[in-house]
Amino acid sequence: MKKVTLLLLILFLVMGASGGYGYYVIALEDDVDDTDDNPKSSSPPIARINPSNPKIQANETILFSASDSSDSDGDTLTFTWIFEGDSEQYSGETIERTYPDGGDFYVNLLVTDSTGLTDEAETTVSVVEDYHGEASGDVDEGESDQIEFPVESGVVSLYITWELDDNQQITGTINPSSVNLMLNDAQGNNLENETDVQEGDGSWSMSSERLDAVGDYEFIIEGEDGSMSYDVTIDVSY
The missing domain is CATH 2.60.40.10 (Immunoglobulins)
Structure with a gap:
């Protein structure tokens, strides 16, 4: 409770014949209650996730x-x-x-x-979502197969493995078959390239530093000599 007192002092000096003085005092008091019985917050909360x-x-x-x-x-x-x-x-x-x-x-x-x-x-x-894809097929000399797969933003790594089987060795042909392997990113830039790859297993792996292009990548198997069957596995991790 705060009390506000208003005091008005009016002094009149009146010179009378007797030389006396007269004083007139008026005092006004008013009580003001500035206390809020239901205080409210002055600041909103701060939300954080x-x-x-x-x-x-x-x-x-x-x-x-x-x-x-x-x-x-x-x-x-x-x-x-x-x-x-x-x-x-x-x-x-x-x-x-x-x-x-x-x-x-x-x-x-x-x-x-x-x-x-x-x-x-x-x-x-x-x-x-990590990507996992598998593909298989055959390529003869002068033919090629393209295997597309998506690479999205935030990729961590890419791992490609292949198994190649020489179809001509099965038929008893002396000259071994061979293929060329290529990997292009979504902008058409060549990331990996191996030529004259013969029967056997192999792999490529790369991290995010080389995978900045977002979109469909392409793994290409191109028949160079003879006839080759393949099994390819592609894993993209995020």
């Missing part, structure tokens, strides 16, 4: 936490989660989630304090 990993594999569990959210007034906080592609809303300081398909997905967090003030935060989680 912390994912356990910003990039996950499809069907891998990810944990989202709002524990770094804060309120300078010390108000109690409630948390509401909204996930892209999901019509439901979820509550809680932490929440687990899985994504069955690859892609980039938005996550929204709404933080509300006990007085109704709010703040929002948003983040994106990238869901990736």
